Amino acid sequence: MRNIPVNLSGYKLIVTEAPVMKTRKTDDGRAEEVVTDREGVALFVVSLMSKAQGEKGEEIKVTLTTDPTAQGDDFEFGSLVELIGATVSPYSFKNDRGETVSGIAFKAQGLKPVG
Template sequence: MQQIPVNLSGYKLMVTEEPAMKTRTVDGRDEFVTDQNGVTMFVVGLFAKQRPAAGQKAPKGEEIKVTLTADPGEGFEDGTYVELIDATVTPYSFKNDKGETVSGIAFKATGLKPLG
């Protein structure tokens, strides 16, 4: 199953790495990542921390990387609280060059919305 919708309304999301064009290294050189239509993808680092239930302490948070399908624009500096627009996760699993299996989930969204 690809692109599973995810509801992150129970989490506070804070920018830890400002949005930038997504790159990958191919044959020792960096290149920009685009979708199948040639549109440049962006990536943002977020710290996700669950909002605590009444009378409870919030669990530890986690830093996540989110691929954005469009330029989010200005105003998303380090420390800005945001909401993801149309957030999804996609599970992946592959064998790397060392023969090890690498598995996880990849976060993706169509954009960012500042909070407050």
């Protein structure tokens, strides 16, 4: 199952690292390349602290399919935000040491300021 819709309306989402273009290391590990979708459009990533009332917070990284600053919004450390079209996808793979790594990846169509 991929791209499972997720409802985060009961959570405060606070920017801990401003959105940046998503990159990954090249196969030789010497440089970074921009990560794009299937159509070649650049993806972005933002780090958020998600916290529900009375619970301990959790930092999550969210891949964004659009440039969050394209509408002129500025997302600085501490900004309260809302995810547009948020989804999660489970993953599992073997790393270079043969260990199985599993988890969920957050993705959203965009980001908008709250208030």
